[in-house]
Amino acid sequence: MIRVLLVNKFSAPHVGGIERHLDLLSRGxxxxxxxxxxxxxxxxxxxxxxxxxxxxxxxxxxxxGQVLSMPISLxxxxxxxxxxxxxxxxxxxxxxxxxxxxxxxxxRKYIVTWHxxxxxxxxxxxxxxxxLLRFLRRAEAIIVGSPNYxxxxxxxxxxxxxxxxxxxxxxxxxxSCPSERVLEEAEGLRSTxxxxxxxxxxxxxxxxxxxxxxxxxxxxxxxxxxxxxxxLLKTIQSQIHTLDLDDKVRxxxxxxxxxxxxYYHASRLLVLPSISINESFGLVQLEAMAxxxxxxxxxxxxxxxxxxxxxxxxxxxxxxxxxALAQAIATLLDDSDLAARLGAQGRQRVHxxxxxxxxxxxxxALYRELVA
Numbered sequence: 333m334i335r336v337l338l339v340n341k342f343s344a345p346h347v348g349g350i351e352r353h354l355d356l357l358s359r360g361x362x363x364x365x366x367x368x369x370x371x372x373x374x375x376x377x378x379x380x381x382x383x384x385x386x387x388x389x390x391x392x393x394x395x396x397g398q399v400l401s402m403p404i405s406l407x408x409x410x411x412x413x414x415x416x417x418x419x420x421x422x423x424x425x426x427x428x429x430x431x432x433x434x435x436x437x438x439x440r441k442y443i444v445t446w447h448x449x450x451x452x453x454x455x456x457x458x459x460x461x462x463x464l465l466r467f468l469r470r471a472e473a474i475i476v477g478s479p480n481y482x483x484x485x486x487x488x489x490x491x492x493x494x495x496x497x498x499x500x501x502x503x504x505x506x507x508s509c510p511s512e513r514v515l516e517e518a519e520g521l522r523s524t525x526x527x528x529x530x531x532x533x534x535x536x537x538x539x540x541x542x543x544x545x546x547x548x549x550x551x552x553x554x555x556x557x558x559x560x561x562x563x564l565l566k567t568i569q570s571q572i573h574t575l576d577l578d579d580k581v582r583x584x585x586x587x588x589x590x591x592x593x594x595y596y597h598a599s600r601l602l603v604l605p606s607i608s609i610n611e612s613f614g615l616v617q618l619e620a621m622a623x624x625x626x627x628x629x630x631x632x633x634x635x636x637x638x639x640x641x642x643x644x645x646x647x648x649x650x651x652x653x654x655x656a657l658a659q660a661i662a663t664l665l666d667d668s669d670l671a672a673r674l675g676a677q678g679r680q681r682v683h684x685x686x687x688x689x690x691x692x693x694x695x696x697a698l699y700r701e702l703v704a
Contacts, residue, residue, distance in 0.1 A: 334699050336361065336369045337417035341403055341426045343373040343390060348535060349615050350423055350447050353500060360692030362387035367696060372411060374403035374428070391415075400456065402427055409436040419443065419699055422471075425450050427460060430467045441702055444468065445475040446495075448612040449485050451539070465490075472702050475695070477613045478635030484609055496698060500613055500635075501691030504682055507593060507622035514594050521598035525582075528554035528665050531599040531620070533592065536562030536583075539610035541630065541652065545603055546571050548657035549581055554665050556603075559595060561585040596623040600671060601664045604629040604636065607651040611636055618686050621645055621678030626671050628660045639686075645678035 375392035602620035613635035627646035
């Protein structure tokens with residue numbers, strides 16, 4: 333039995349791409365004979381949380397709050413040291429976890445899934461760089477979600493020999509084979525919002541580039557649903573009102589994962605207008621493609637353009653370019669044959685390359701290699 337401790341700053345029900353990936357990975361690993369995964373994260377409150385629920389027991393350290401999006405927990409290093417595991421699997425960026433491992437963690441094998449460089453806090457990142465490099469030198473392996481990010485990262489090229497490209501995976505069948513209920517809900521959404529429905533799904537944060545998408549909708553004949561919540565909620569609401577787009581753009585902050593599938597199937601396309609390499613991949617692209625929808629994304633040199641291939645599964649435009657976004661969206665809304673072709677090719681690509689079982693099998697193989 334291989335005991336694995338999955339370490340991240342947060343876990344479900346916290347909403348985020350890394351947390352969604354952690355949930356899929358942990359449930360997939362729990363179904364594999366000979367693998368015993370556990371999760372260690374921080375709670376978003378002053379109390380410790382512990383659950384032995386299947387499929388993956390979870391411990392959340394008490395937290396004093398957050399500073400620069402990172403939890404502050406005095407309890408976390410102790411829980412990390414106390415945890416019994418054959419392999420620690422860290423998910424970066426998580427400075428608290430990385431420092432805890434270097435200073436207090438036992439001498440156990442660990443690997444790192446590198447989700448993104450630290451981009452926004454540039455000065456603090458420069459100070460933290462020597463610590464992070466030390467952490468990476470001691471790692472047995474580094475998992476990267478795409479070959480693109482291996483090249484664009486300011487850290488990973490120095491550790492190329494220990495990097496393994498394991499693309500992210502999703503539960504494709506649950507998205508591509510909708511139930512009757514999902515199809516009925518999708519039809520209801522089209523009746524409410526119209527047939528020319530554009531979708532954005534994600535946290536309302538700066539690097540997602542949502543203001544550029546809202547600006548683009550001024551010249552698009554269609555409606556935009558923004559599904560998500562975050563610190564820019566009021567700013568985006570104000571922009572929508574200022575541009576007199578209240579009838580054209582709507583924010584839906586509280587949509588469950590089950591409901592989200594209906595929104596994907598109701599829409600004509602998904603837009604991911606991200607503007608910086610903080611967007612290391614964009615799992616929502618895969619989800620939309622699994623539903624047979626084309627994607628408009630930006631030409632970031634990250635996993636974004638690894639997932640969405642321009643002219644094959646969707647269209648890409650320069651980051652921060654509202655007119656180009658508007659033109660790409662209008663092209664797919666106006667040309668239903670093109671949209672259908674790109675959507676079908678996207679679905680085929682997800683089925684072939686981004687199945688969650690394929691991702692879990694690759695991670696499991698790495699674990700077994702390390703303990704052999």
